[in-house]
Amino acid sequence: MDGIHDTGGRQGFGPVRFTPGAAAFHEPWEVRANSLYAFAVRLGIFNMDEYRHAIERMEPRHYLSASYYERSLTSLATLLIEKGVVSQEELERRAEGSFPLARPSATGRTNAVGRERFRSGDRVRVKAEHVPGHVRMPGYIRGKTGVVVSESPAYPFPDAHAHGVEAQDEPTYDVRFRSEDLWPHSADPALINVAVFESYLEHAG
Amino acid sequence: MSNEMPAIRRAATMQQRVDAVQAALDERGMNASGSVAQLSQLAQEEWIPRNGARVVARAWTDPAYRQRLLADGRAAVMELGLSMPPHHRHLVVLENTPTVHNVICCTLCSCTAFTIIGLPPDWYKDLEYRSRVVRESRTVLTEMGLDLPTETEIRVWDTTADTRYMVLPQQPAHTLGWPEEKLVDVVTRDSLIGVARL
Numbered sequence: 320m321d322g323i324h325d326t327g328g329r330q331g332f333g334p335v336r337f338t339p340g341a342a343a344f345h346e347p348w349e350v351r352a353n354s355l356y357a358f359a360v361r362l363g364i365f366n367m368d369e370y371r372h373a374i375e376r377m378e379p380r381h382y383l384s385a386s387y388y389e390r391s392l393t394s395l396a397t398l399l400i401e402k403g404v405v406s407q408e409e410l411e412r413r414a415e416g417s418f419p420l421a422r423p424s425a426t427g428r429t430n431a432v433g434r435e436r437f438r439s440g441d442r443v444r445v446k447a448e449h450v451p452g453h454v455r456m457p458g459y460i461r462g463k464t465g466v467v468v469s470e471s472p473a474y475p476f477p478d479a480h481a482h483g484v485e486a487q488d489e490p491t492y493d494v495r496f497r498s499e500d501l502w503p504h505s506a507d508p509a510l511i512n513v514a515v516f517e518s519y520l521e522h523a524g
Numbered sequence: 525m526s527n528e529m530p531a532i533r534r535a536a537t538m539q540q541r542v543d544a545v546q547a548a549l550d551e552r553g554m555n556a557s558g559s560v561a562q563l564s565q566l567a568q569e570e571w572i573p574r575n576g577a578r579v580v581a582r583a584w585t586d587p588a589y590r591q592r593l594l595a596d597g598r599a600a601v602m603e604l605g606l607s608m609p610p611h612h613r614h615l616v617v618l619e620n621t622p623t624v625h626n627v628i629c630c631t632l633c634s635c636t637a638f639t640i641i642g643l644p645p646d647w648y649k650d651l652e653y654r655s656r657v658v659r660e661s662r663t664v665l666t667e668m669g670l671d672l673p674t675e676t677e678i679r680v681w682d683t684t685a686d687t688r689y690m691v692l693p694q695q696p697a698h699t700l701g702w703p704e705e706k707l708v709d710v711v712t713r714d715s716l717i718g719v720a721r722l
Contacts, residue, residue, distance in 0.1 A: 326655040327631030327682065335652045337668045339714055341645035344568070348542045353643070354563035355545055358556055367611055367686075371633055387634065387649045389538055396545055405548045413544035416536030455684050457631050459658065471614040471687040491685035493616070498659065507662040509678040514685035 320425065320451055321458060323379040328459040328502060349388040356395045365398045368481035372453035373397045376421035397421040425451035427482025430489055431518035437492055441467045442523040445494075445515065453481035456519045464523045465496040468512065476518060489517045573642040573713035575606050576690055580716070581707035583617075584695045593617050597690065601640055608639050614687040615640070618679070620721070625676050626691045627665065627718030629657045630683040637688035641716040648717065658682060668719050691718040 344350050359365060365373075373394035374382070382390065397420045399405045410418045428450060437443055447462040448454075455477045471491045479486030494515045498506035536544070549556035579601055583590040593600035597615030598608055608615065615637055618626035630636065634649040647653055656664050661678045665671075672678065681689045693715040699707060714720035 324632055326651050328659045329651075329655040330659075332652040332655045334667050335647050335656070335664060336650060337647045337653075337719070339669070339720065340712065341647060343643040343645055345646075346538075348539045350564045350567060351542050351546065351560055352538075353567055354560040355542065355549075355556060357563050358549075358559040361559070362554070374633065383651070386538075387646065392538070392541055392545070396541070399545065399548075404552070405545075409548055410541070410544045411533070411536070413547055414536035414540040416540060417533045418536055418541055418544065455632065457682065457684055459631075469616065471616075471685065474611075474613060474686045477685075491687060493681075493687070498661070502659055506659045507678070509658075509661040509680055511658050511680045511682065513682045514687045516685060 320375060320454065321449065322375045323382050324375045325458045327457045328506075349386075352388045352392040352395070356391055359395060359399070364402055364404060366475070366480055368453060368475065368477045369398055370394050371477075372424065372481040373401075373421045375453065376424060378419075378422055381419055393419065393421055424482065427452045427480075427484040428478050429484055429486045430476050430479070434489065434517050435520065435522055436490075437467045437470070437517070437520060437522070439467055439469060443467055443492070443494055443515075443520045444523040445519055446521055448519070450478060452478060454478050454519075455514075455516060457513065459501055460494075460496060460513055460515070463496055463501055465494040465500075465513075467492045468495045469493045471514065474516075476516060478516075478518070491516050492520065494520070567643055571639045571642060573711075573716060574708065575601075575604075575639065576637075576641040576713070576716040577708045577711035578604055579606070579617075579640065579690070580692060580711045581704045583692055584707055585704045590692075593692070594619060597688075606640060608637065608688070611686050612637060612639075612688045616681075616687055616689050617692050618681060618689055618718075619692045620694045620718075622694070623676055624679060625672055625718065625721075626679045626681060626689075627657065627661065628681045628683060628689045628691060629654060631655070631658060632684055635683035635686075635688070636717075637690050640688075641690055642713050644717075645713075665719060670720055691716055693718075693722050696722045 473488035476486040
């Protein structure tokens with residue numbers, strides 16, 4: 320989905336709120352929120368792709384205003400309810416207040432038919448696809464051409480894995496793009512390497 | 525169907541929401557509290573940047589290890605007794621040189637090799653870093669205090685699959701010949717992400 324989470328290349332944001340050596344956690348509840356979602360993944364209640372997608376499904380105003388660990392907890396609670404482990408009523412009763420959740424999921428998809436294989440050095444194009452469900456192709460590479468620099472082992476296909484759809488694991492490729500090709504006349508010169516699933520790619524010749 | 529207007533309720537605090545989830549799981553006999561205590565200890569005391577610092581210090585002092593690390597990062601960090609979660613199937617180590625500077629990010633969420641370089645700080649997960657570092661890399665790094673020579677090539681790595689990345693910073697000249705244990709203290713988390721040099 321072309322969601323609010325797909326931030327790469329969006330303009331208008333100010334300076335990074337950076338301090339050297341900044342802490343990962345600030346409040347005890349953040350540590351617990353992080354541990355609770357990891358616990359649910361370990362138990363097999365949901366997988367990492369379902370977890371990521373439930374964050375992406377948050378209503379955009381909620382996503383933008385929530386802290387990182389609020390997004391994490393919202394995903395956890397949404398999935399616990401969707402999987403039938405708990406109900407929203409129970410969580411709100413226990414929390415003594417409203418407990419905002421993510422919006423419902425669209426449908427997933429299986430691997431591309433007739434996937435091509437690629438090698439280091441191949442010129443590849445990212446297919447110009449739009450899907451309603453989970454996808455790990457950042458919008459800024461859609462339709463763009465780059466060069467394969469390496470291959471990683473096969474992983475579950477996220478577009479399927481986030482939706483309970485049966486699919487094959489497939490390789491991912493680190494694909495190198497020139498920032499100038501991604502944002503002509505509108506980017507600092509750099510090489511942008513993106514990990515791209517095989518189903519998203521085609522030979523560019 | 526009730527004809528009552530839904531009551532306008534205030535949002536529960538984050539603390540209340542976390543308590544609610546944890547208690548609901550505990551009541552179902554899942555012992556969430558026990559696991560949370562264990563995972564929280566791991567997150568705060570075991571998955572720390574010092575792990576990555578140990579990897580870098582070994583690579584600086586042992587050329588054969590450096591080669592193994594660059595060839596297969598996951599196997600090489602395991603040699604030092606470090607672990608990665610099952611879904612992190614591949615660790616790619618990115619070597620900085622006098623002419624190449626690497627920096628990692630996750631524009632879609634917050635993915636990192638967290639067991640090796642530590643859980644990411646807020647700024648890494650904030651919209652500012654995620655939106656800008658791919659498009660305005662040099663500008664962002666300069667704002668963050670890293671001035672690179674104009675001839676240095678910047679390579680940004682967006683963690684959009686389950687491959688994980690770690691930067692291998694250049695060893696500062698004044699530390700050449702130092703023992704490995706002392707070098708570990710030189711390496712910062714920010715240099716493993718690539719927003720700082722040493």
